Amino acid sequence: MAIKRMIKCPNCGVFNTNKEYCTNCNTLISHQKKREIKVAAVKQKQVDKAIYEKENPNLAQRLKKHPFWLYRIAGWLLYSAIMVVSTIGAGLAWFIAMVAAG
Template structure:
């Protein structure tokens, strides 16, 4: 009979140890999630272009769209010139 009680005590202690190990790993996982979520919150801030596009003052939005349109035209001309140069060397 004394052997039976020792087995029960060992089983209960192993169950408690596994629960403690699970709790520790759960806490570590929560810390990792909190760290990554705080890193994500930094990257969700609006950049300069998004802020100007949605600015509350209309003049800032107009200036943004004028510069954006001019920039797109300049880039399109530059791509066309690069394409022409590439066709010369084929």
């Protein structure tokens, strides 16, 4: 025997039995369906972000692949400088955390 769930529509106030959408105003009322839609939206947003980052590389990445050798060298130098600064910042953050931890 199936369990009957009575869900009140937040839009029109009509009670619906075991429905995903309101029978009166066609508003989505299923909490499970709302969660599924939200999860799908989050996954699609992550996919869109990955596609954007793949299609639009930063300046250093573009310069590293440039056909002119001088620009490629400048790209590698810029990339190396970014990596050195990031490494110094990470080391400094680690040191501060260790000092704060005692």
